[in-house]
Amino acid sequence: MAAPRAASPRRRPRLLLPLLLPLLLPAPSDGLGHSAELAFAVEPSDDVAVPGQPVMLGCRVEGTPPVRISWRKNGVELPESTHSTLLANGSLMIHHFRLDPGGSLSDEGDYECVAQNRFGLVVSRKARIQAATMSDFHVHPQAAVGEEGGVARFQCQIHGLPKPLITWEKNRVPIDTDNERYTLLPKGVLQITGLRAEDSGVFYCVASNIASVRVSHGARLTVSGSGSGAYKEPTILVGPENLTLTVHQTAVLECVATGNPRPIVSWSRLDGRPIGVEGIQVLGTGNLIISDVTVQHSGVYVCAANRPGTRVRRTAQGRLVVQAPAEFVQHPQSISRPAGTTAMFTCQAQGEPPPHVTWLKNGQVLGPGGHVRLKNNNSTLTISGIGPEDEAIYQCVAENSAGSSQASARLTVLWAEGLPGPPLNVRAVSVSSTEVRVSWNEPLVNTKEIIGYVLHIRKATDPPELEYQEAVSKSTFQHLVSDLEPSTAYSFYIKAYTPRGASSASTPTLASTLGEAPAPPPLSVRVLGSSSLQLLWEPWPRLAQHEGGFKLFYRPASKASFTGPILLPGTVSSYNLSRLDPTAVYEVKLLAYNQHGDGNATVRFVSLRGASERTALSPPCDCRKEEATNQTSTTGIIIGIHIGVTCIIFCVLFLLFGQRGRVLLCKDVENQLSPQGPRSQRDPGILALNGAGQAERGRLGRDEKRVDVKELEQLFPLAGAAGQADPRPNPRPTDPAAPGLCEETQFSMLPLQGFGLLEEMTSEAKAPCAGSAAVPLPQDAGPGLPSDGQVAWPSMAPVAQPALSGQ
Secondary structure, three states: OOOOOOOOOOOOOOOOOHHHHHHHOOOHHHHHOOOOOOEEEEOOOOEEEOOOOOEEEOOEEEOOOOOEEEEEEOOEEOOOEOOEEEOOOOOEEEOOOOOOOOOOOOOOEEEEEEEEEOOEEEEOOOEEEEEOEEOOOOEOOOOEEEEEOOEEEEEOEOOEEOOOEEEEEEOOEEOOOOOOOEEEEOOOEEEEEOOOHHHOEEEEEEEEOOOOEEEOOOEEEEEEEEOOOOOEEEEEEEOOOOEEEEOOOOEEEOOEEEEEOOOEEEEEEOOOOOOOOOOEEEEOOOEEEEOOOOHHHOEEEEEEEEOOOOOOEEEEEEEEEEEEEEEEEEOOOOEEEEOOOOEEEEOEEEEEOOOEEEEEEOOEEEOOEOOEEEEOOOOEEEEOOOOHHHOEEEEEEEEEOOEEEEEEEEEEEEOOOOOOOOOEEEEEEEOOOOOEEEEEEOOOOOOOOOOEEEEEEEEOOOOHHHOEEEEEOOOOOEEEEOOOOOOOEEEEEEEEEEOOEEOOOOOOEEEEOOOOOOOOOOEEEEEEEOOEEEEEEOOOOHHHHOOOEEEEEEEEOOOOOOEEEEEEEOOOOEEEEEOOOOOOEEEEEEEEEEOOEEOOOEEEEEEOHHHHHHHHHOHHHOHHHHHHHOOOOHHHHHHHHHHHHHHHHHHHHHHHHHOOOOOOEOHHHHHHHOOOOOHHHOOHHHHOOOOOOHHHOOOOOHHHOOOOHHHHHHHOOOOOOOOOOOOOOOOOOOOOOOOOOEEEEEOOOEEEOOEEEOOOEEEEEEEOOOOHHHOOOOHHHOOOOOOOOOOOOOOOOOOOOOEEEEO
């Protein structure tokens, strides 16, 4: 079990037979004070160095010897030189720190300690070494004037590494820090409360660190006589600033308020949570100091200045953000796995901001690919089908802006004696658009203990984590893989399994499924007006990848030939037909095609007659408009009421009697529609759903049209029950001497909220018919109706050439 820090060594009793030592102690170094795992006991840390002075970078490693230690600077191995020395315990000594800004001789950079033994290699956390510096003041204190009893404030700002220590001098003499009226804040602020005449003088800011000492310009404080004592509203002169700190640092939230009487300063959190008391103190008259900050201290802090005894208050706020370096919640564990199986490492880290996790294999960055998978934001490393090349030390490195941390674990691959070799001669042959047959031969050696095979399958373009497996019995040397996607390349490889483990993987093989024509697209039709339609369907972007798209055909039901094909890309999902004949019934056909041919078509019938009738009748039904225009007089109101009542009555009558009409066609018309004979003798395929079958692909003729039976039965319901009286005023006479019964076909137009569909249905009940002369045929229909199922309508108006528009 690996951990970022090794446990204390365990002592074993010394044996009298040294020859048995290698047998009884597989890790001899355990008794010598070494950990069996390679791990860091001491890692280098960030430091600030003074040019010309020595620098020590600590590193100590525990593990099975021999252990070789080296160092990297900015990712590159440091060569041996007289400028630095590798100490016996693994630490690095730089004798004279060099600072060469922009040059190659500078010793500034990120350093890593690298340790390696026969089991693998580990890399320490990065330690950043920077040169000590001190800049000039970029904010000098400014002169100030105050009244006795008032408040004065001076501020200076300067950058340096390490962070400079700020002190103050008055008239070149250090300020007495025991004076409670003087408050020195670490960020370079001096506050003086309860001003007195003796506070007048020249103040200087002094900044110092290991690199240098800087003194600011002088700023004079002038204290005038006492004020008038008049009331002054509470005012916050300086409020808290936004701060970003790292855990364990100290937060200083400044708040300086003035007023007469002197206001009371209080603090709260904007989210309502208590600030707490541990590590909290108020410095001066209102500065909030939080020592040893944690992530829980992050939030918005509000400073309030209250006038004593009243509700009058002024507020200011600042945000505190506390970052935490990455630390591990769960370390990866060293594991041993048989060859051919799967190894998994889990590494959970936390920090603020959330850390990014990377994996190293023997010190090299490990990314996903092949049989290596990373999941759960890189917190889980999975290695499938492990072999001897996967035996190594794996490191989890968690890093954020506040720092980094690492933990390591070792993978040991167990090889059992007598494992079979990989299956041979793996072949994959496409059988259909969804099936591939995979075959193979037995391994060359150790085949007696094989208990079965596992076939590994994935799309050739998919990552390895999307692979899936299918088990095959030991006596089978071929397997049919089904439920695949058409025109898609797949990768296959096989392993043989025994009770002691799996063989190595066979050589992968590729095969592509056969292609097929697309399925019929779902199609809906919407009536836009008396002479326009909108066709809607789902787009199929994949058609464009296979040289395909959509083909659209349409025609009046009384015509023999279609208009089209209209070629549309696979990304289009609608099309508009305009300038259509309002009295005609149209047949619309849509099919998808690709490089393998045309798919089956979806057929729809639609009538525009109901839409035109509603358009003609709609103006009288605009009751609200009529009423609104006649509200200017009593006469107008009365007329509007009459119009509204008339409109309602008319609409009710229209709904009851205006939408339904019947047309009776005799048997000779029906025979022309379906020349194959009576319904019971017809081929059921003639009325198959969504049109053409396999014989239809590639051609569009009159004899290839099919009609959706269910769709037609919905639009053309049966007449009343047998024996019901004909409600028409002049029913057609029945000839009892007719040579036979004729089938009765009924037509009905049902405009349903913008949709007008026309369908037909043949009644199962046979009734006497008066003859074919009962319904005249249109003159342009020829001697008889076409045999492809077209519908002939009486008094069919000529059809104008429609205009088309794509969408």
